[in-house]
Amino acid sequence: MAHQTLLNDKTVRPNGLMGNVSSFGNDLATLATLQTKLAAADMRESLLKAAPAIGGLAVLGLISVAGMTALVAGLALWLAEALQLRPAVALMFVGLGSLVIAALGAWLCTRTFGSSFSTFRRSSEEFERNLAWIKTTLTQSGR
Template sequence: MAHQTVKNGPVGSRDGQNNGVIEGVSSFGTDLATLAVLQMHLAACDLRESAGAAAPIVAGLTVFWIIAGASATVGLAGMALWLATILNIQAGIVMMVVALIGLVISGVAATLLVRSLTRSFAYFRRSQEELERNLAWIKTTLIHSGR
């Protein structure tokens, strides 16, 4: 039996190769899990920052919608008074002008606040860019792992 040749190499070297592969896969899995946790932390941080930036804007929108609703009510009441008095008392016209001015101010303010609200979600660009970099790293690691 001493004259026979071993075709697959010594048994110990194959076990060493298998352990290296297992350690490589284990290391990659650990890195992948760490990236996922870090990505979740970054998204949570971005959500807190976006919510903090959006809270005053949402509060402002709520207030201006209330003012717009009240202005519309005053406008309708003013028109009713104006039609009822048929120019005998001019209080209705003044109420209508006040309601119209309130609606214009609320409309302009709401438009500006909506624009600001869309900008407050820019924080998520950071999470998106980091996710893209992480996915590129995973792709590169998988492509070059066989070499």
């Protein structure tokens, strides 16, 4: 009997609806795990690309807070003396100018920072393909 072909072998035959649902659920779980791993890899890659911009923003922030206070006060007092303005008016003008310079520097850093997350396109495209596969599987399963 060992050499004969088995008919109605229960190990080969699918379990029907429950087997298909179970298989689909297993495929979805595997797909979700792989999608999570891809997103984590993209996050690591993006953070590595963004590290110089983040470091630059942190250092520039510290330098601007520490140095600008003394510089702005000194410049304002010098302008007040040179232009014969009241010290309060000179402080306001110099403070406004320093805010404009800080805003321009922050704008340049954020442009670099924003482009560092372009690798998430890979995760997004893969996620769209996975959703298309799920839709196709669900629509084709009834046929």
